[in-house]
Amino acid sequence: MRAIVRRLAATFALVGAPANAHAHLVNTRLGDFYGGMLHPLTGFQDPLPWLALAILAALQGPRRARWLLVAFPVGLLVGGGLSLIAPGVSFIPLLDVALIALIGMAVAAAVVMPLPAVIGLGVVIGLAHGYQNGQAMTESTDHLLFISGVTAIGYASITMATACATAFLQGSGSWRLLALRASGSWVAAVGIMAFGLQFVAPATH
Amino acid sequence: MKDARLKATAALGALLALLTPAPALAHIGVALGLQSGILHPITGLDHVAAMVAVGLWGAQLGNPAIWVLPIAFPLVMALGGLLGMSGVVLALPEEAVALSGIVLGVLVALHARPQLWIAAVIVSVFAVFHGYAHGRELPYAADPLAFGVGFVVATGLLHLCGILIGLLVRMPLGERVIRACGAAVGCVGAYFLLAALGAIG
Amino acid sequence: MIGFLQGLGGGRRRFMLFAMAALSAAFLVPARPTSAHEASMAVMVLREVGPGRYLGQWSMPPIDERLRPIFPEHCAWDPPELDCGERGFVGTLSFMGLGSKQSVAMFRVFPLEGPAQAYTVSAANPIVTAARDPGRDIGAWLNLADTYVNLGIDHILRGIDHLLFVLGLIWLVRDRWMLVRTITAFTVAHSLSLAAATFGWVGVPERPLNATIALSIVFVGVEIVKLQRGQVGLAARYPWVVAFAFGLLHGLGFATALTTLGIPQTTLPFALLFFNIGVEIGQLAFVFVVLALIWAHHRVEATLPRWGAVLPAYAIGSIAAFWFLVRV
Numbered sequence: 001m002r003a004i005v006r007r008l009a010a011t012f013a014l015v016g017a018p019a020n021a022h023a024h025l026v027n028t029r030l031g032d033f034y035g036g037m038l039h040p041l042t043g044f045q046d047p048l049p050w051l052a053l054a055i056l057a058a059l060q061g062p063r064r065a066r067w068l069l070v071a072f073p074v075g076l077l078v079g080g081g082l083s084l085i086a087p088g089v090s091f092i093p094l095l096d097v098a099l100i101a102l103i104g105m106a107v108a109a110a111v112v113m114p115l116p117a118v119i120g121l122g123v124v125i126g127l128a129h130g131y132q133n134g135q136a137m138t139e140s141t142d143h144l145l146f147i148s149g150v151t152a153i154g155y156a157s158i159t160m161a162t163a164c165a166t167a168f169l170q171g172s173g174s175w176r177l178l179a180l181r182a183s184g185s186w187v188a189a190v191g192i193m194a195f196g197l198q199f200v201a202p203a204t205h
Numbered sequence: 206m207k208d209a210r211l212k213a214t215a216a217l218g219a220l221l222a223l224l225t226p227a228p229a230l231a232h233i234g235v236a237l238g239l240q241s242g243i244l245h246p247i248t249g250l251d252h253v254a255a256m257v258a259v260g261l262w263g264a265q266l267g268n269p270a271i272w273v274l275p276i277a278f279p280l281v282m283a284l285g286g287l288l289g290m291s292g293v294v295l296a297l298p299e300e301a302v303a304l305s306g307i308v309l310g311v312l313v314a315l316h317a318r319p320q321l322w323i324a325a326v327i328v329s330v331f332a333v334f335h336g337y338a339h340g341r342e343l344p345y346a347a348d349p350l351a352f353g354v355g356f357v358v359a360t361g362l363l364h365l366c367g368i369l370i371g372l373l374v375r376m377p378l379g380e381r382v383i384r385a386c387g388a389a390v391g392c393v394g395a396y397f398l399l400a401a402l403g404a405i406g
Numbered sequence: 407m408i409g410f411l412q413g414l415g416g417g418r419r420r421f422m423l424f425a426m427a428a429l430s431a432a433f434l435v436p437a438r439p440t441s442a443h444e445a446s447m448a449v450m451v452l453r454e455v456g457p458g459r460y461l462g463q464w465s466m467p468p469i470d471e472r473l474r475p476i477f478p479e480h481c482a483w484d485p486p487e488l489d490c491g492e493r494g495f496v497g498t499l500s501f502m503g504l505g506s507k508q509s510v511a512m513f514r515v516f517p518l519e520g521p522a523q524a525y526t527v528s529a530a531n532p533i534v535t536a537a538r539d540p541g542r543d544i545g546a547w548l549n550l551a552d553t554y555v556n557l558g559i560d561h562i563l564r565g566i567d568h569l570l571f572v573l574g575l576i577w578l579v580r581d582r583w584m585l586v587r588t589i590t591a592f593t594v595a596h597s598l599s600l601a602a603a604t605f606g607w608v609g610v611p612e613r614p615l616n617a618t619i620a621l622s623i624v625f626v627g628v629e630i631v632k633l634q635r636g637q638v639g640l641a642a643r644y645p646w647v648v649a650f651a652f653g654l655l656h657g658l659g660f661a662t663a664l665t666t667l668g669i670p671q672t673t674l675p676f677a678l679l680f681f682n683i684g685v686e687i688g689q690l691a692f693v694f695v696v697l698a699l700i701w702a703h704h705r706v707e708a709t710l711p712r713w714g715a716v717l718p719a720y721a722i723g724s725i726a727a728f729w730f731l732v733r734v
Binding site for chain 2: 043044097105181190199
Binding site: 031034058062063065066069156159160162163164166167 | 509563564695698699701702703705706707708
């Protein structure tokens, strides 16, 4: 099976190679603001915990969830700024995956959190992700535009996701809560495995 | 056997290649990782069958199993994944998956209703081995996180299939259909067990 | 337009999805009006001096000096001379070094015989193909459509002042049908004036034009504040009339971007059409994202308190007033 996956990977790497050459040009197309907006969407390390965070907030009810719409973007903005002031903090990637597992488990358990905890979690995740995305900036990047882009997409994503999860929960049927909790459990599973991976030295294959 | 699986993988790969999100947008590694992650659980029929059986059984058992299983399963599976990643060698993983297929299939076919903790242990054994099989692949994926997401999405959807079929339990005829599905899963498990032991194929 | 969208193929549609996501909070951008609207394009002019031999030079030099043209392999490039031999100027063209400073660059080719031709290279469309006669070549037309639709999207997404005006309209008009009418009026108006200006029927100097565009946004901001105070102004009563009037103005603004590219007269109507389509795609995406975000805010009860309801209008108004002063 492993061999098959590798063969497949090789095949697609070949097929995908020309497309790969274009991948980085997209970032520059609409300036650094849009580069910043696009950056978190190029992988799962950002959208996955954002989704879980939005669901967790929705589980707290709209009155507490709405504070996330402020707390999270502020965290992103400050985190992006910190990446300029103090680059190279090495534990952030580890923190990121640990947070994926943590939020996922909180959703699975449908934890009820006090308002300060909701805000705090939003700020912490914002800080970590803003920092991590900010690290992607190069010398020639317009820092302000890039960080604004990251903040804007974070704000828009978290707002839409929280609203969708809230609307979903307000429908009838107990299965809705169950479905959200199950999705949290799946996020946690990904997070746990990604966390474990941080401690596994990739062996020669 | 291996050959058939290879063909299925290739066909599905071609299919998914058409659906893959824009390589121009996503980094190619993400697309690759996601793809192999999705393909991995659904190209092994033994895993597919057992996974559907878990959903079927959950629906059959009703409350509280129907909500404990989908929530607890991924977490236990992740533990299996950790074992697989860390290089721990579990004995006879293929046999164990096939065997859990047989056991789950038979239990569904018999409409067995053991206590929740017994059901949980049986499902957990399968979950650990299922996670283990994929955890071994994870570190080598083009993008491990994307691989994890793909693998979890595919597994979750299979689960959901089982639960949806299982909802037939409310209808009189549906009950029989489910038990027949259970029997079919048992047969698939038996086939794979024999194949793994080298008796056929 | 939907049919056209589908015709564009997967890449474009996916780009649209990105654009919709990307637009979602464009109004949060710390505005940089000065850089927002300059056409940051480099143009290289190639004049044929003998059969297959060209002289090339920058008519609009690149911002980044490292930008280099890449010619077809059979052409020898020894600046400023380009020798393409008997095969002539055909094959793939590109620029090396397109990046954040410069996202678009263009070749303008003046052959000894026949009309001038233009090939636009952008980061999203890094390779273009030069053919002898683009008049009958499907590929050349697709290339043209691809280039100008993208330029249109690009232009509206960078044009923070246009987006701010549209945002003001959405804020002002809460009735759904009236909003559709208003946006349509704005679209029709700016299409008309864009066409008129591109064909050279009307001409307005750029500086006063930009200042007036800024003023139009101030106007919408003022109307929103008035409405919130219970006074129904002209714009609140007939928003589509206001949208149409100011749309004419904004269209002239779009045209300045298009005309600086120096499109040859033969392809001008089509370039204009595709550019306009791109602008509409970008604008619609923006409208949908804003509406979605408004819905989301209501859903999680995250609306502004009564005392803060006028803040966005004041923000829009003061940013635009600032631009007005800068541009005057």
